[in-house]
Amino acid sequence: MISEKTITDFIYREAELLDTMQWQAWLDLFHPEGRYWIPLEWQQQDPVLQPSLMYEDLLLLKVRVERLAGERTFSQKPKSRCHHLLQAPQIVACDTTAGIFKARTSYIYTETRGDMLERYSGWASHDLVEVGDALKIKLKRVDLVNFDAPFGNIQLFM
């Protein structure tokens, strides 16, 4: 039975997998039809006919993960690391009969590589579905507070 705590634990666990670079375990959290989305506009509605920073399916996320370890991935020499500082997730929906589970989490994300350290602030919206007795990510949406700023490389996952 999915409770609000199950959802919260799931979101903390997801951040932990990213921070500890357990990429494969992170990918396993996604539903086969799952998407990872970083909009480029305020309260954006459409990921396809409006511009986004990222809108990726599982295939593309796998490419990214595989690339991070590539022998000729020069932008990962030296490697990046990341850190998520999460506020308690707000449960937006936990409807076990309809199977709708949504949460919104305010957080600060830090990505570092070599001597460089960049910090981003935003909100993650998780749309989750129950598969078997586990939750899977249908959509992880990251709304950055400064989505319209000119960033340098963002190489890992927010």
Next chain:
Amino acid sequence: MTKYGRNAHAIAALVREAEVHRDVYVDPEIFELEMEHLFPNSWVYVGHASQLSKPGDFITANIGRQPVLASRHSDGSIHVFYNRCPHKGVKIASEPCGSTGKFFRCPYHAWSFKTDGSLLAIPLKKGYEGTGFGDTQASEGLSKVRNVVIYRDFIFARLNDDGVSFEDYFGESLSTIDNMVDRSPEGKLAVEATPIRYMHTCNWKMLVENQTDTCHPMVAHESSAGTAVRVWKREQGDSTEVPMAVQLYGPFMSPYEFYEQSGIRIWPNGHGHTGVANSIHSNYQDIPGYLHQMVAAYGETRAHEILGEIRHNTVYFPNIMVKGAVQILRNFVPIAVDKTLVESWVYRLVGAPDKLYERALMYNRFINAPTSIVGHDDLEMYERAQEGLKSNGNHWVNLRRLYESHEEQDVTAVINGTSERQMRNQFYAWAKFMTMDMDKRVEAAE
């Protein structure tokens, strides 16, 4: 101490027959001189007329270091001004775009200006009576950029009053813009999306050169495009349909022979393009209904002619690159000698299927975004170059690939696609537009 200021000879000496001195990338004085001479002497992209659809709409931009403002006037005309109040210099508009209504109003003392720049009103006007105000430049309102040309809705401006005319500057190279516009069944493009912005800690010219550097994709992008192709081969199962994403990534891994044969065309004044015979955009799947629309609009022959022109990257010297086949323009905005803002714009082909726009937006975020793995590959190389050029081991950057002695300058030619000739072509133009107004300045100083 200035080494290069007002010294046309010293600047010209930075470009040898097939080498350039590292100072063009790393010397802050050279960067300042680019802002002072190169950009004002060149025709620079300001924006697209579709961003100014109604009277009162405006956009802001920079040409070199100069802030400019373009607006649509009540009679439909478009004007470009220096973005500065004639009173005490306050920037009139501070947003990238917006609508000002019937007039601009300076936020400091409320001088106001019509959307053609002329002075509309000053509070307490009486205070200027008998002061000779009418003889000052301020009484004319916003200072105009006089040389503005709107070519098929692309707004270009040249800041210096004297210089090469728009027609002579771009010549035949405008065929790439023509082709991009003609790809709309209605012959019209529209900017609907905000640009993707990507900050690069490198000199702006590294980006421009990279647009016709065809010997790097299979090497530098093995990590991104190569991985994408590999993962797809493994995961595709019995799927016969190649996802749009893989169609976009795959061709980056084309072998040297592909790029050799696809060719480069150079034009006078530093313009040129890759992908003459074919390009990495040649084999995208057809978008249902699109060809039909094009044939209906242009007729069978012309429609195929338009769609058969699949250029890869067209460099418009000094700092934009246009990709007609996927409706993208990248503006390499110089910020400092080692800092460049890249703005990647997508145009919508008016009247064409949504799927085409979807593909253009996808290409833009796959290749041109700070979250793009292909972008990561390239930026890593530019940053390493910016660092490496500090080395005293060798002061020269080598651009000798397929060099022929006594290469003609300012000509049109089609050459082997792996040549570094377009980079040489750019540096020849660079030296020309850097020094174009310098002799005069030397005389004036004497």
